[in-house]
Amino acid sequence: MAYNLCEKVRELEPYEPIKGEYKIRLDANESFYNMPDEIKTEIKKIIDETNFNRYPDPLASGLINSFADYYSISSELVTATNGSDEMLYLLASAMLEKGSKVVVAEPDFSMYAFYSFLSENQIEVYQKNDLEIDVDELISFINDKKADMVIFSNPCNPTGRGINKEDARRLVKGAGDCLVVLDEAYMDFWNESILDEADKYDNLIVLKTASKAVGMASIRLGFAVANKTITKALRAVKSPYNVNTLSQKIGECVYKHKELLQQRRDDIIKNTAALESGLRKITENYSLPFEIYSTYANFVFVKTERAKDIFEYLLENSIAVRYFGKYSALRITSGTEEENKALLVQFEQYIIKNVLKRNR
Ligand SMILES: *Cc1c(COP(=O)(O)O)cnc(C)c1O
Numbered sequence: 448m449a450y451n452l453c454e455k456v457r458e459l460e461p462y463e464p465i466k467g468e469y470k471i472r473l474d475a476n477e478s479f480y481n482m483p484d485e486i487k488t489e490i491k492k493i494i495d496e497t498n499f500n501r502y503p504d505p506l507a508s509g510l511i512n513s514f515a516d517y518y519s520i521s522s523e524l525v526t527a528t529n530g531s532d533e534m535l536y537l538l539a540s541a542m543l544e545k546g547s548k549v550v551v552a553e554p555d556f557s558m559y560a561f562y563s564f565l566s567e568n569q570i571e572v573y574q575k576n577d578l579e580i581d582v583d584e585l586i587s588f589i590n591d592k593k594a595d596m597v598i599f600s601n602p603c604n605p606t607g608r609g610i611n612k613e614d615a616r617r618l619v620k621g622a623g624d625c626l627v628v629l630d631e632a633y634m635d636f637w638n639e640s641i642l643d644e645a646d647k648y649d650n651l652i653v654l655k656t657a658s659k660a661v662g663m664a665s666i667r668l669g670f671a672v673a674n675k676t677i678t679k680a681l682r683a684v685k686s687p688y689n690v691n692t693l694s695q696k697i698g699e700c701v702y703k704h705k706e707l708l709q710q711r712r713d714d715i716i717k718n719t720a721a722l723e724s725g726l727r728k729i730t731e732n733y734s735l736p737f738e739i740y741s742t743y744a745n746f747v748f749v750k751t752e753r754a755k756d757i758f759e760y761l762l763e764n765s766i767a768v769r770y771f772g773k774y775s776a777l778r779i780t781s782g783t784e785e786e787n788k789a790l791l792v793q794f795e796q797y798i799i800k801n802v803l804k805r806n807r
Pocket of ligand 1: 668
């Protein structure tokens with residue numbers, strides 16, 4: 448007799464975002480800003496002062512205070528994790544009984560369904576209409592399926608589309624006793640957050656991350672914001688020393704630089720708008736039937752029959768974007784002005800070389 452992997456993991460492959468080295472990385476929705484030298488100097492001091500032999504603070508108190516301060520909410524409603532990813536796994540596993548019904552939307556962030564699969568939940572897929580959530584339809588879907596949890600990103604990765612505050616509130620109320628998990632990973636780029644209302648509902652968890660607008664994907668910090676009852680449970684189910692001391696201290700330091708973070712967020716919004724209009728201009732110039740979705744996030748979703756071809760052409764020119772075969776679409780993260788210009792140049796070059804002669 449030999450040990451056999453259990454069936455559900457036998458065919459899984461380790462996550463591999465992209466192979467190879469590319470000069471311009473517009474594939475992972477990261478911030479194009481590294482930390483400035485002045486903050487790196489503070490981080491060096493943090494390293495000097497760290498007692499590496501000691502376990503971290505299980506509640507990450509300094510970090511959640513700094514995070515809560517940045518978003519003007521109460522730290523009593525915050526749980527910190529190793530990236531939002533850790534919380535997504537906890538929500539699917541610890542917060543639900545085996546066989547619970549989880550509603551995910553399609554298209555959306557694939558990790559929701561993945562962790563539900565691992566946790567042996569029953570997954571119900573709500574199909575969006577032309578990439579938009581119809582809130583009334585979703586409420587009916589949740590109630591018809593008698594769902595235990597619904598989870599989606601707002602604004603959505605990969606579409607960049609989203610529902611406004613009013614609709615989000617209506618959904619939370621309409622979902623009844625179903626837990627609503629609103630992943631606001633990209634909400635720093637749009638002004639429709641209900642983060643500060645988490646305390647008002649008994650069935651809402653809002654997720655935030657330091658990996659996108661805040662520019663700290665490397666140190667893995669995620670946050671869940673919910674009422675005190677839910678927060679107590681989340682703090683109880685997470686592994687005690689989940690967020691390491693360096694990430695806690697660095698996060699605490701970075702969230703205190705409010706003006707810098709807001710300035711950078713504004714720069715990212717500006718560059719994304721330029722990227723979107725640049726793409727639009729090119730496709731309109733050549734009268735191409737590309738669908739460019741107006742975005743509320745830091746990336747642009749482009750649907751075209753040519754998606755795979757363009758993706759490969761860009762890689763050959765050392766520019767990485769994300770390709771979605773299922774939708775024949777590209778998701779292009781906004782980079783620096785120079786990176787976006789380079790992307791637009793290659794995008795247009797592809798069209799000139801491969802698509803058509805200019806319509807005149
Ligand atoms: C990037 C992203 C996150 C962040 O994940 P982390 O584990 O915190 O890096 C969460 N949700 C969505 C939809 C994302 O795109």
